[in-house]
Amino acid sequence: MADALHTLSAAELGRRLAAGTLTSRALCEALIARYQAVNDKVGAFTHLDQADVLAQADASDARRKAGQGRGPLEGIPVAIKDNIAVKGQPLTCSSKMLASLVSPYDSHVAERLRAAGAILYGRLNMDEFAMGSSTENSAIRKTFNPWDLARIPGGSSGGSAAALAAGLVPLSLGSDTGGSIRQPASHCGVVGLKPTYGLISRFGLVAFASSLDQIGPMARSIEDCELLLNALASADARDMTCFSPSDRALTPAGDAKKLRIGIPKGFLGKGVAPEVAAAVNAAVEFYRAQGCAISEVELPSADLAVPTYYVVATAEASSNLGRYDGVRYGHRSASAGTPVEMMTASRSEGFGPEVKRRILLGTFVLSAGYADAYYVRALRARAKIRAEYLAALAGVDVLLTPTVTTPAFKVGEKASDPLQLYLEDIFTIPANLAGLPAISVPCGKSGHLPVGFHLVGAPLSEAKLLAAGRLFEAAHGFAHQQAAL
Amino acid sequence: MSTPLSDWEVVIGLEVHVQLHTRAKVFASSPWGFGKEPNEQVDPVVLGLPGTLPVVNREAVEKSILFGLVVGASVPEHCSWDRKNYFYPDNPKNYQLTQKDFPVVVGGQVEIELPGASRNVMGEHKFIRIHHAHLEEDVGKLSHAGSGSLVDYNRAGVPLLEIVTEPDLRSSAEAEAFLRSLVAMLTQAGVADCDMEKGQLRCDCNVSVRRRGVEKLGTRTETKNLNSISSVRDTVIYETARQIRELEAGRSITQETRGWNAELARGYVLRDKEDAHDYRYFPDPDIPTLKISRETVTRLSKLVPENLYDRQRRYVEKLGLPYTAAALLVNDRALAEWFELAVAAHPTNPSGIANLVANDLLRDLAASSGSAGAFDESASTPVSLASCPIKPAQLAGLVKLTDDGVISKQQAKEVFAEMFKSGQDAAAIVDAKGLRQNSDTGELEKIVQEVIADPAVAKSIAEYRAGNEKAINALKGPIMKRTQGKANPVLIDQLLRKFLG
Structure with missing residues (x-):
């Protein structure tokens, strides 16, 4: 089949559905067949309720037939990271702690997708509670990079990226606290956008670090990514950090060929693999050739980003994950004892090692006598980083760097070295600390492994990031790429 | 009390937790009220389900501001919430949202009236300063049944205003008077119902003693979770006596958290300072700093009742x-x-x-x-x-x-x-x-003169004239009889005195 359905973009599928040459049921059946063929190899999904998917597809087809189609996503499957609540579906966060939890409510984004007519298609694997950069921290299963099954897909939204690269689904949702959308997108050769903090409601996103977390769209093309972003971004009174209707207007994209692009000084030096540097430099030269103004910018506090992040994120996480105690839901230890003993045992048994490591770290940095030295200082560093980024973005439209220093590493390669793993996010973390939108765009290969570049813009400049990505994408062959499986 | 109290001065500060009168919970849309089945008044937010977020209930904030206006506090431009982290099954998120650094009410004072010398005499008035009041969420209730434990989250998330006084109170009577005054102000402004039987007002009571004339405060103890005014009064009396006894015996007071057993009328140690919790407070990242507009303050100030x-x-x-x-x-x-x-x-x-x-x-x-x-x-x-x-x-x-x-x-x-x-x-x-009194002077004068002329009352008249004031009453009966009880008694009295004068 020259144009097997699983290879098509969401936009193209939408056109066929609209033209009546395709039904959502036929599309979902094809994707379920694809799932049966390759998910065991890739491990992207942790759950797929096929009967539910087909029922949703039939309902979509009926709506369309009745002239009640809900827009460009009508009938299109969107797979969802397993930390975003969908009523009636598991919400495990790939943790033993929540292995049996079924969400009794819809997240805001799930409501938005239903309102857009999309098919809520299955649950995607992730690092436990979104803590990790390889999806190796999942307590449920391993996920492999479709481009090289011996390698990690990145993380924590590894399932979301791998599902796209394996042709399992045309669109997926990830969440990004320090790079969890963009790093796996880079490793799997897909597009991943972390929106401005507050653009998309976090209601129904299981919190890792509340001041950093954002849900974002992932796709195999800029066009699809934008399609999904538009469906997700809307005001929501249930998230007080979500922009109100009057505050959320995106800055117009303008002419992508006139973008001013800043290259942070020294960023291409630090441990960046030569093939990655070459691909990113080629992208810079492409933009220069298109007429963009390229300049070097200074971000003197950039080195503080990773330590700042690991203080702020773990502090918030230690509190956010307090609720998992076996009392109301989730894993409850079988060992008897007082309620407090039961809670302790449930947490000891339910959480994996990386989650425990971060809870301990976060508890420490908030504790009396240490909070000033760690947490309070980290907040000051965060403010400084944000100020520097905003100052830099006053002079340029976007900042361009690699997304990750190296291509995807082998499964198990860094599992014993958490500090090395934490550096995976060195380029992506500042956007979370500063609340800025950022995107990873596929820009080449290191051998057979995808490489992406990373753009950061001012608050609400998503349209500019997408326009810049589109300009590059149109001139290169990386859109719609899928691994051969 | 055998101890010479007069040598000692007791210093009391109260932390009063008041459930606000609101329709919904403080960070969730779930309603709340008394007398529901366990866990009937919960929703995903109240239960702290994964992915849920708090949304500040405006009504609760406005009731808090109204309290501030009632006690003449300054209403800050902003307030914000912090997380107080501790593990206990009645606490659905294992952190409590409270206001540590930027509370909704700062300062203010409550006028109190002490009991007078008798019921008919007004006692002394004093002003007790309010340090601040912060808006937080209540927790659920844990109970133990047989070999297991049960938890009811109906109360979890109920808006709780914690009103913290300066250590201005000097006796159990003052503490009692303060609470009565506070309850009256809260209820009269519609801020809270303060029904203590329903647990709508609970108190933590800080007590220390010092020798009269000494400026430095003594080591204090905190007795937690007192759910009636009488418990506060009894705790102050008990704790004052205990601390004086300890100090006079040459021992020192341990800074500790205590409980109160109302049935036994005894305090007991809950935990000492060494076991004090480290609550790891930090600003709640889910709730942005709340701006309190001056328009809101102006609007609410119109609702403040007369003190x-x-x-x-x-x-x-x-x-x-x-x-x-x-x-x-x-x-x-x-x-x-x-x-x-x-x-x-x-x-x-x-x-x-x-x-x-x-x-x-x-x-x-x-x-x-x-x-x-x-x-x-x-x-x-x-x-x-x-x-x-x-x-x-x-x-x-x-x-x-x-x-x-x-x-x-x-x-x-x-x-x-x-x-x-x-x-x-x-x-x-x-x-x-037909109750109208007969106040016709002419008609009554006639009747009065007739009765005076009746020999049957001659003895009473003589006694009256001899100085027995009360004897005049014996003449009123016959007058009333003749007027079917309608004669204006004031007028009759005047007429009798006139004619007998």
Whole structure:
């Protein structure tokens, strides 16, 4: 089949559905067949309720037939990271702690997708509670990079990226606290956008670090990514950090060929693999050739980003994950004892090692006598980083760097070295600390492994990031790429 | 108490937790109220389900601001919430949202009135400073049943205003007076219902003692979770005595958290300072700093009722009410406003109106609502005037009839009883019953002279003339008999004295 359905973009599928040459049921059946063929190899999904998917597809087809189609996503499957609540579906966060939890409510984004007519298609694997950069921290299963099954897909939204690269689904949702959308997108050769903090409601996103977390769209093309972003971004009174209707207007994209692009000084030096540097430099030269103004910018506090992040994120996480105690839901230890003993045992048994490591770290940095030295200082560093980024973005439209220093590493390669793993996010973390939108765009290969570049813009400049990505994408062959499986 | 208290001074600070009168919980849309089945008033946010987020209930914030305005606090431009982290099964998120650094109310003071020398005498007034008040969420209730534990989250997330005083209180009586005053202010402003039987007001009580004249505060203890005013009073008495005893025995006071067993009337140690929790406070990242607009403050300031004691002073000084009646009326805002409507309809005799309200009206209302005896000054339950059959202007009409001499005070009681039964105007009842007094001086003069001439009363007249004032009363009976009881008794008295003079 020259144009097997699983290879098509969401936009193209939408056109066929609209033209009546395709039904959502036929599309979902094809994707379920694809799932049966390759998910065991890739491990992207942790759950797929096929009967539910087909029922949703039939309902979509009926709506369309009745002239009640809900827009460009009508009938299109969107797979969802397993930390975003969908009523009636598991919400495990790939943790033993929540292995049996079924969400009794819809997240805001799930409501938005239903309102857009999309098919809520299955649950995607992730690092436990979104803590990790390889999806190796999942307590449920391993996920492999479709481009090289011996390698990690990145993380924590590894399932979301791998599902796209394996042709399992045309669109997926990830969440990004320090790079969890963009790093796996880079490793799997897909597009991943972390929106401005507050653009998309976090209601129904299981919190890792509340001041950093954002849900974002992932796709195999800029066009699809934008399609999904538009469906997700809307005001929501249930998230007080979500922009109100009057505050959320995106800055117009303008002419992508006139973008001013800043290259942070020294960023291409630090441990960046030569093939990655070459691909990113080629992208810079492409933009220069298109007429963009390229300049070097200074971000003197950039080195503080990773330590700042690991203080702020773990502090918030230690509190956010307090609720998992076996009392109301989730894993409850079988060992008897007082309620407090039961809670302790449930947490000891339910959480994996990386989650425990971060809870301990976060508890420490908030504790009396240490909070000033760690947490309070980290907040000051965060403010400084944000100020520097905003100052830099006053002079340029976007900042361009690699997304990750190296291509995807082998499964198990860094599992014993958490500090090395934490550096995976060195380029992506500042956007979370500063609340800025950022995107990873596929820009080449290191051998057979995808490489992406990373753009950061001012608050609400998503349209500019997408326009810049589109300009590059149109001139290169990386859109719609899928691994051969 | 055997200890020479006078050598010692007790210093008390209170932390009063008040459930605010709101429809919804403080960070969730779930309603709350008393008497529901366990875990009926919960939703995903209250239960802390993964992915749920708090949304600040505006009504709860506004009630808190209103409290601030009632006590003359400054309302800050901003307030924000922090997480207080600790693990306990009644705490659905294992952190409590509270306000550590930027509370909604800063400063203010509460006027208190101490008991007077007797019931009829006003006691000393003092002002107790408020340090701050912060808006937080209540927790659920854990109970133990057999080998297991049960937890009810109906209470979790109920808006709780924690009002923290300066250490300004100096006795159990002051602590008691403070709480009564606070409850009156909270209920009269509609901020809270303060029903202690429903756990709507709970208190932590900090007590220390020092030798009189010593400035430095002694080591304090905190007794937690007192759920009645009497428990606070008893705790202060107990803790004062205990601390003095310890210090006089040459021992020192341990800074500790204590509990109170009301049945045994004893305090006990919950935990000492070494076991103090590290709550790892930090700003809640889910709730942005809340801006409090000056427009909101202006709007709310219009809802602040007249201060309890300002009103009391006005009643005594401007309206000439006796202290007892004034104190009784001001304790219940609705009753005071009812009284003032009546006064507006008949402004010349506020005391007469107050007397009927404070005695007859309250007695009959209590009897009709089946809660007789609930209306002394110490009762905090306001009487329900909603079902009162008598309107303020009608009561004023009754007092006016008495003042004008149309009926006697004795008849007024009878008319009042009828008004309470039927809701009719006093005048209509007086007419229907033919109760109008005979105040016809000419006719009464004739009758008085006839009675004086009757030899049967000659002895009484002689006694009266000999200086026995009371003997005159023996002449009133026959006069009343001849007038079928309608003679104006005041007039008769005057006439008798005139003719016997």
